[in-house]
Amino acid sequence: MDYNAKIYVAGHRGMVGAALVRRLRRAGFNNLVVRTSAELDLRNQAAVADFFADEQPEYVLLAAARVGGIHANNTFRADFLYDNLMIQSNVVQQSHVHGVRKLLFLGSSCIYPRLAPQPIREEHLLTGPLEPTNEPYAIAKIAGLKLCEAYRSQHGSNFITVMPTNLYGPGDNYNLETSHVLPALLRKFSEAAAQAAPAVTVWGTGTPRREFLHVDDLADACLHLLRHYDGAQPVNVGTGKDITIQELADLVAELTGYPGEVVFDFARPDGTPRKLLDVSRLHGLGWHHRIGLREGLQQVLTSADWLHATQPVAALH
Numbered sequence: 001m002d003y004n005a006k007i008y009v010a011g012h013r014g015m016v017g018a019a020l021v022r023r024l025r026r027a028g029f030n031n032l033v034v035r036t037s038a039e040l041d042l043r044n045q046a047a048v049a050d051f052f053a054d055e056q057p058e059y060v061l062l063a064a065a066r067v068g069g070i071h072a073n074n075t076f077r078a079d080f081l082y083d084n085l086m087i088q089s090n091v092v093q094q095s096h097v098h099g100v101r102k103l104l105f106l107g108s109s110c111i112y113p114r115l116a117p118q119p120i121r122e123e124h125l126l127t128g129p130l131e132p133t134n135e136p137y138a139i140a141k142i143a144g145l146k147l148c149e150a151y152r153s154q155h156g157s158n159f160i161t162v163m164p165t166n167l168y169g170p171g172d173n174y175n176l177e178t179s180h181v182l183p184a185l186l187r188k189f190s191e192a193a194a195q196a197a198p199a200v201t202v203w204g205t206g207t208p209r210r211e212f213l214h215v216d217d218l219a220d221a222c223l224h225l226l227r228h229y230d231g232a233q234p235v236n237v238g239t240g241k242d243i244t245i246q247e248l249a250d251l252v253a254e255l256t257g258y259p260g261e262v263v264f265d266f267a268r269p270d271g272t273p274r275k276l277l278d279v280s281r282l283h284g285l286g287w288h289h290r291i292g293l294r295e296g297l298q299q300v301l302t303s304a305d306w307l308h309a310t311q312p313v314a315a316l317h
């Protein structure tokens with residue numbers, strides 16, 4: 001890839017898009033194109049068409065999406081389905097119309113069946129029912145992946161698809177109603193430690209298992225795949241290791257110095273019991289994660305921005 005190539009990073013204000021911009025800049029790419037959602041509403045077909053006609057990007061990294069944790073996914077079900085379908089349809093179609101050389105689409109590990117064999121291989125897609133709490137988001141992401149596959153088979157487009165596991169890192173969402181579990185626990189335990197609170201509430205039973213990847217590792221994997229992968233098959237991106245929510249709570253309690261009690265709120269849903277990705281395809285392509293969970297969490301906890309990154313609930317609308 002030419003360092004002057006024009007690369008459009010869609011969703012650069014999000015945690016993933018921002019990490020992609022940092023990684024590309026660090027690698028020396030100097031012709032990045034970005035737009036905030038206020039400047040360009042990716043759900044608007046005509047606006048996206050005008051943008052592509054004006055900018056003519058050569059590469060597109062599609063990290064723009066409506067995202068959130070289990071409660072947000074389960075509550076704003078229409079938004080998660082509609083917004084994601086519109087964003088990805090517009091960006092993929094315009095990438096085709098304007099002859100983009102390569103597009104990278106970001107999916108999610110929640111696209112796989114709720115009870116997929118573990119660890120989950122890319123081939124397990126569409127082999128069983130989805131987890132109900134995030135079905136609309138998963139359906140949208142599956143459609144995005146299939147869109148890329150279909151443009152490749154019908155038009156020969158070099159559109160690749162990447163399925164990251166649960167992510168965390170700088171720029172995460174710390175709103176306790178809409179966030180994922182990891183930022184929620186960092187915030188809850190840090191605040192409880194600071195206020196000497198007697199108990200912290202963790203949602204669900206604590207038994208679900210989740211895999212966590214630092215977003216800087218994901219960005220590095222994406223750059224690796226941009227440079228070295230042109231295949232039709234999706235590629236899982238993860239660490240290949242998972243832990244229970246209870247173990248995560250214990251780790252966060254330790255790292256934040258919280259000595260108090262942990263209470264599980266059984267009224268909150270557990271979601272998928274387990275979604276550990278099989279990362280052998282990625283390892284076969286020569287990429288391996290670098291940032292372990294403990295190290296990554298320490299990094300986030302010591303970074304200055306983490307508590308100020310709270311997104312208001314209104315950001316979802």
Ligand code: GDP
Binds near residue numbers: 180245
């Ligand atoms: P998921 O991976 O799509 O299920 O999304 P989340 O990251 O939101 O939730 C993962 C698991 O952590 C679920 O079993 C949640 O019930 C559990 N969990 C425990 N405490 C929390 C919390 O404070 N916030 C969130 N979002 N999840 C929590």
